Amino acid sequence: xxxxxxxxxxxxxxxxxxxxxxxxxxxxxxxxxxxxxxxxxxxxxxxxxxxxxxxxxxxxxxxxxxxxxxxxxxxxxxxxxxxxxxxxxxxxxxxxxxxxxxxxxxxxxxxxxxxxxxxxxxxxxxxxxxxxxxxxxxxxxxxxxxxxxxxxxxxxxxxxxxxxxxxxxxxxxxxxxxxxxxxxxxxxxxxxxxxxxxxxxxxxxxxxxxxxxxxxxxxxxxxxxx
Amino acid sequence: xxxxxxxxxxxxxxxxxxxxxxxxxxxxxxxxxxxxxxxxxxxxxxxxxxxxxxxxxxxxxxxxxxxxxxxxxxxxxxxxxxxxxxxxxxxxxxxxxxxxxxxxxxxxxxxxxxxxxxxxxxxxxxxxxxxxxxxxxxxxxxxxxxxxxxxxxxxxxxxxxxxxxxxxxxxxxxxxxxxxxxxxxxxxxxxxxxxxxxxxxxxxxxxxxxxxxxxxxxxxxxxx
Numbered sequence: 001x002x003x004x005x006x007x008x009x010x011x012x013x014x015x016x017x018x019x020x021x022x023x024x025x026x027x028x029x030x031x032x033x034x035x036x037x038x039x040x041x042x043x044x045x046x047x048x049x050x051x052x053x054x055x056x057x058x059x060x061x062x063x064x065x066x067x068x069x070x071x072x073x074x075x076x077x078x079x080x081x082x083x084x085x086x087x088x089x090x091x092x093x094x095x096x097x098x099x100x101x102x103x104x105x106x107x108x109x110x111x112x113x114x115x116x117x118x119x120x121x122x123x124x125x126x127x128x129x130x131x132x133x134x135x136x137x138x139x140x141x142x143x144x145x146x147x148x149x150x151x152x153x154x155x156x157x158x159x160x161x162x163x164x165x166x167x168x169x170x171x172x173x174x175x176x177x178x179x180x181x182x183x184x185x186x187x188x189x190x191x192x193x194x195x196x197x198x199x200x201x202x203x204x205x206x207x208x209x210x211x212x213x214x215x216x217x218x219x220x221x222x223x224x225x226x
Numbered sequence: 227x228x229x230x231x232x233x234x235x236x237x238x239x240x241x242x243x244x245x246x247x248x249x250x251x252x253x254x255x256x257x258x259x260x261x262x263x264x265x266x267x268x269x270x271x272x273x274x275x276x277x278x279x280x281x282x283x284x285x286x287x288x289x290x291x292x293x294x295x296x297x298x299x300x301x302x303x304x305x306x307x308x309x310x311x312x313x314x315x316x317x318x319x320x321x322x323x324x325x326x327x328x329x330x331x332x333x334x335x336x337x338x339x340x341x342x343x344x345x346x347x348x349x350x351x352x353x354x355x356x357x358x359x360x361x362x363x364x365x366x367x368x369x370x371x372x373x374x375x376x377x378x379x380x381x382x383x384x385x386x387x388x389x390x391x392x393x394x395x396x397x398x399x400x401x402x403x404x405x406x407x408x409x410x411x412x413x414x415x416x417x418x419x420x421x422x423x424x425x426x427x428x429x430x431x432x433x434x435x436x437x438x439x440x441x442x443x444x445x446x447x448x449x450x
Binding site: 165168172207210 | 353355359379386388390
């Protein structure tokens with residue numbers, strides 16, 4: 001069996017722990033579905049929510065999920081000084097960053113499959129056959145989300161009340177991505193083609209690229225002892 | 227720490243300049259034809275917003291300084307600039323809201339500059355929350371520096387994304403001067419200068435206070 005790159009070994013380890021122990025993912029899916037269900041109560045009987053409203057709820061559930069997932073992912077190394085072991089391992093901090101981001105991204109996409117089902121069941125939404133566009137949009141926005149989640153998740157590691165600290169810091173920083181996700185996602189859920197919305201896609205991808213570079217530079221400063 | 231009269235001089239100069247600014251605003255600048263007297267709030271709103279933005283830039287400068295030099299003074303500068311940024315942008319938001327109510331008939335509306343200011347207020351309030359978190363001192367300094375850099379890099383994205391969404395804000399600074407009379411510009415200039423002097427005095431004062439606080443904490447820890 002060929003040897004996997006180190007970031008993949010790390011992501012594989014995190015995924016096994018998270019899925020095997022039922023950590024993080026179950027809470028994320030439950031919280032997201034609960035958010036979608038509660039928002040469905042705002043609709044009068046027989047009415048359907050607008051595509052933009054449904055997209056906003058989808059991304060809100062995703063961002064809450066992001067906070068839970070990255071807190072759980074970094075929590076894995078908190079007990080018994082395991083973090084020190086990771087720091088002493090012959091891997092660079094950027095490998096840890098990429099491994100965590102990859103594991104977080106995979107778990108977020110898994111949770112979003114349930115959120116999408118929630119949109120169909122509770123909010124009566126449809127993608128009008130634009131599955132590939134929706135997948136592209138979700139992956140582009142998720143990339144930015146997991147980059148920020150992996151960088152700032154390490155920032156709140158080991159803190160008391162880390163969920164609230166991470167939420168307060170992370171949410172406003174993600175606004176550009178969320179606006180793009182809501183605008184384009186709203187279009188898809190309304191049956192409108194998003195092929196002409198190149199400005200939004202450019203903005204989302206520029207966000208991904210710039211913050212990937214920033215995170216790779218800054219992560220070694222965040223993820224260290226002392 | 228050496229006591230210098232700089233802060234006192236700046237504070238007195240700020241006081242006199244702000245009195246001059248109010249005289250210019252109420253007696254020199256003409257009443258705006260469409261909006262009437264309520265437009266006078268603009269002479270406070272714009273300087274508050276501009277100095278808030280400069281504060282956010284100073285947080286970035288201080289944060290980069292922390293990562294390169296790791297000294298307490300850069301961290302104190304970033305901390306005081308963040309406090310002033312939150313204070314000034316908060317006041318800019320309140321004055322903007324008071325201005326928007328009679329003109330746009332709403333307390334709040336979606337606009338790129340308005341929304342950017344609000345989001346940056348949230349971002350830097352989060353930064354201040356991190357600064358007050360119970361984290362070991364050296365680590366907190368690095369974490370805050372990282373957040374200070376990420377927050378500043380985020381500003382253009384927030385602005386462009388909110389502008390793509392939609393905009394109704396009046397464009398004040400344009401190549402044609404934004405339709406303001408020369409007397410209005412003069413009043414604005416004095417107000418900007420007065421607010422700037424006040425901002426500078428507060429930044430220096432808070433930076434020194436933070437440094438003194440750290441020194442006292444160090445002395446206290448050494449006694450224990």
